[in-house]
Amino acid sequence: MTVVSLSSLRRGANQRRRAPQIIEAAARVFAERGFHGATTQDIADALGIRQASLYYYFSSKELALELVCLKGVEGFLEAGKAIAAGLGSARERLILLINSHLSPLIDRRDFVKVFLNERQHLPAESRRRIGRWSRGLERIFEDVIKEGMAKGEFRADLDPRMATLAILGMCNAASSWYRKENAPIPYIAGEFVRLVIDGLGKPAAKRGPRRR
Amino acid sequence: MTVVSLSSLRRGANQRRRAPQIIEAAARVFAERGFHGATTQDIADALGIRQASLYYYFSSKELALELVCLKGVEGFLEAGKAIAAGLGSARERLILLINSHLSPLIDRRDFVKVFLNERQHLPAESRRRIGRWSRGLERIFEDVIKEGMAKGEFRADLDPRMATLAILGMCNAASSWYRKENAPIPYIAGEFVRLVIDGLGKPAAKRGPRRR
DNA sequence: GAATTTTTCTATAGATCAATAGATGGAATT
DNA sequence: AATTCCATCTATTGATCTATAGAAAAATTC
Numbered sequence: 402m403t404v405v406s407l408s409s410l411r412r413g414a415n416q417r418r419r420a421p422q423i424i425e426a427a428a429r430v431f432a433e434r435g436f437h438g439a440t441t442q443d444i445a446d447a448l449g450i451r452q453a454s455l456y457y458y459f460s461s462k463e464l465a466l467e468l469v470c471l472k473g474v475e476g477f478l479e480a481g482k483a484i485a486a487g488l489g490s491a492r493e494r495l496i497l498l499i500n501s502h503l504s505p506l507i508d509r510r511d512f513v514k515v516f517l518n519e520r521q522h523l524p525a526e527s528r529r530r531i532g533r534w535s536r537g538l539e540r541i542f543e544d545v546i547k548e549g550m551a552k553g554e555f556r557a558d559l560d561p562r563m564a565t566l567a568i569l570g571m572c573n574a575a576s577s578w579y580r581k582e583n584a585p586i587p588y589i590a591g592e593f594v595r596l597v598i599d600g601l602g603k604p605a606a607k608r609g610p611r612r613r
Numbered sequence: 614m615t616v617v618s619l620s621s622l623r624r625g626a627n628q629r630r631r632a633p634q635i636i637e638a639a640a641r642v643f644a645e646r647g648f649h650g651a652t653t654q655d656i657a658d659a660l661g662i663r664q665a666s667l668y669y670y671f672s673s674k675e676l677a678l679e680l681v682c683l684k685g686v687e688g689f690l691e692a693g694k695a696i697a698a699g700l701g702s703a704r705e706r707l708i709l710l711i712n713s714h715l716s717p718l719i720d721r722r723d724f725v726k727v728f729l730n731e732r733q734h735l736p737a738e739s740r741r742r743i744g745r746w747s748r749g750l751e752r753i754f755e756d757v758i759k760e761g762m763a764k765g766e767f768r769a770d771l772d773p774r775m776a777t778l779a780i781l782g783m784c785n786a787a788s789s790w791y792r793k794e795n796a797p798i799p800y801i802a803g804e805f806v807r808l809v810i811d812g813l814g815k816p817a818a819k820r821g822p823r824r825r
Numbered sequence: 826g827a828a829t830t831t832t833t834c835t836a837t838a839g840a841t842c843a844a845t846a847g848a849t850g851g852a853a854t855t
Numbered sequence: 856a857a858t859t860c861c862a863t864c865t866a867t868t869g870a871t872c873t874a875t876a877g878a879a880a881a882a883t884t885c
C-alpha cells in the first residue's frame with residue numbers, strides 16, 4: 402500500500418523556493434541596465450551564483466523579463482480595479498487612482514520601472530497581453546475624468562484623453578526619479594493631486610471654501 | 614607653385630555628405646528597438662547599405678548614440694535658454710517653456726525619444742555631460758515656478774521641485790505616445806498648459822475674468 | 826580622360842552571450 | 856544508511872554582433 406505521506410503532498414510546493422529572489426535580482430538588473438543591456442551573467446553576479454544556474458529558474462531571458470513585468474503590473478491591476486468599481490465622487494476617485502498608481506513604487510520600484518521601460522522588448526504575444534491591460538488602465542482614468550466633467554466636478558472644456566495621458570505621464574515618470582529625490586510616496590501623491598485638481602495658478606477668487 | 618583652388622578650399626567640407634541621413638537612420642532604429650536592442654545591421658538595413666559601411670561615418674555604435682542624443686538635446690537647449698533669459702510674467706514664461714519643450718517632437722521625435730530613453734547607455738563621460746545639461750533644464754523650470762510663487766502668480770503652498778518633476782514628466786511622456794495619438798503638438802501644449810495652470814477642477818468662484 | 830578623393834563593398838577576426846548537457850554536492854525522506 | 860529530490864556547478868556549443876583591413880567602385884577634380 403502506498404500511503405500519501407505529508408512530504409509527498411508537499412512535493413512541488415517546495416520547488417524553486419528561491420524563485421522570488423531570482424526574479425527580484427533580474428528586476429534590479431533590468432531596471433539598471435535595460436533588458437538588452439543586461440546579461441544573464443549580471444543577474445547571476447547579483448545573486449552570487451553561476452550564469453547557467455539561472456536556467457533552473459527560467460527557461461529564457463525573455464521569460465524572466467515577462468515575470469518581472471507581470472509583477473510590475475500586478476500592483477496597478479489590483480488597486481485600479483477596486484477603485485474603478487468603488488464609490489465616491491469623480492474627484493475622490495481620481496485622488497485614489499493617483500495614489501494607488503504611485504504606491505507600487507514603494508515596494509516594487511524596480512519591477513514597475515522595468516514594466517514601464519522594457520515591456521516593448523517582450524515577445525509579441527505577452528507584449529500584446531500587457532498592452533491590452535495598459536490600455537485598460539488608461540480607460541479607467543479617462544472614464545473617471547469624463548464622469549467628473551459630466552457631473553460638473555471638472556471643467557467641461559477639458560480633453561479627457563490629453564488629461565489622462567498627462568496624469569499618467571506625470572505619475573509614471575516618478576519611477577525614474579523616485580530614487581534620487583527622497584520624498585515619500587504619499588507626499589508625492591499629495592502634491593500631484595493638488596497640481597492636477599487645482600493647478601499651479603491661484604484661484605480666481607480669494608481662497609474660498611470649495612464645494613465638497 | 615600650388616594655388617589654393619576653390620575645390621581644395623571645399624575639401625573636407627564635403628566629407629561625409631550623407632552623415633545626417635546616417636544619424637537619422639540610427640535615431641529611428643534606436644528609438645524603435647533601444648540602443649542595445651538595435652544592431653548596426655538594423656541601421657544599415659534602414660539605409661540600404663552594408664553593415665561595415667556605417668563605420669565610415671562613426672567609429673563606434675556608442676558614438677552614434679552620442680550623436681543622436683546631442684541632436685535630441687539641441688532642440689531643448691536652444692529654446693529653453695532663450696526663454697529663461699527673456700521677459701514676461703512667470704506664467705507667460707512657463708507657457709513658453711512648455712511649448713518649447715514639446716515642439717522638438719514635431720521634427721525630431723526619434724532623436725528626443727532616444728535622448729530620453731537611451732542616454733543612460735552613453736559612455737560615462739558624455740552621460741555626465743548630458744546629465745549636467747538635463748539638470749540645467751530642470752532648474753530653468755524650477756526657477757520660473759519659484760518666481761511665480763514669489764510674485765503671487767502661483768499658489769504659495771506648492772513644492773516647486775515636485776511641480777517641476779510633474780510638468781517635465783508629463784511633457785516627456787508625450788514622446789512615447791505622440792505617434793499613436795494624432796494630436797498636433799500645439800494642441801497638446803495648449804491642453805497641458807491649461808491643466809498645469811488651472812487644473813482639472815472648476816474654479817471656486819463662477820468663471821470670472823482672470824488677472825492678465 | 827587621368828588622377829584623386831570619397832564612398833561602399835567583401836571578408837573576417839575577435840569577443841560576447843544565451844542556452845544546453847550532464848555531473849556533483851547536499852538536504853530531506855524513508 | 857540508502858534513496859530520492861533539489862539546487863548549483865563545470866564545460867561547452869552555436870549564434871550573434873561589433874569592429875577592422877583592404878579592395879573595389881563611384882564621384883569629383885584637374
